[in-house]
Amino acid sequence: MPRARPKRKGSTARLRETGQFLNAQRRYERYVELARAKALTGDYVAAENYLQHAEHYLRSMQARQAPDPLRK
Structure with a gap:
């Protein structure tokens, strides 16, 4: 029976967090652009609806960048 590999929480976890941040950034930019297009029409x-969606992703990005007060 093959041995199970231990799960590592190293670079993979950091890459996942970075990917989620970039994904949030892309979505933020997308919703802002959609809001501009609708405002022009x-x-x-x-x-306003698209801007509210964009604000959600902006807050998500800000929360990820904020230092965790429980970590030292």
């Missing part, structure tokens, strides 16, 4: 309700 005069659909301000849809533009």
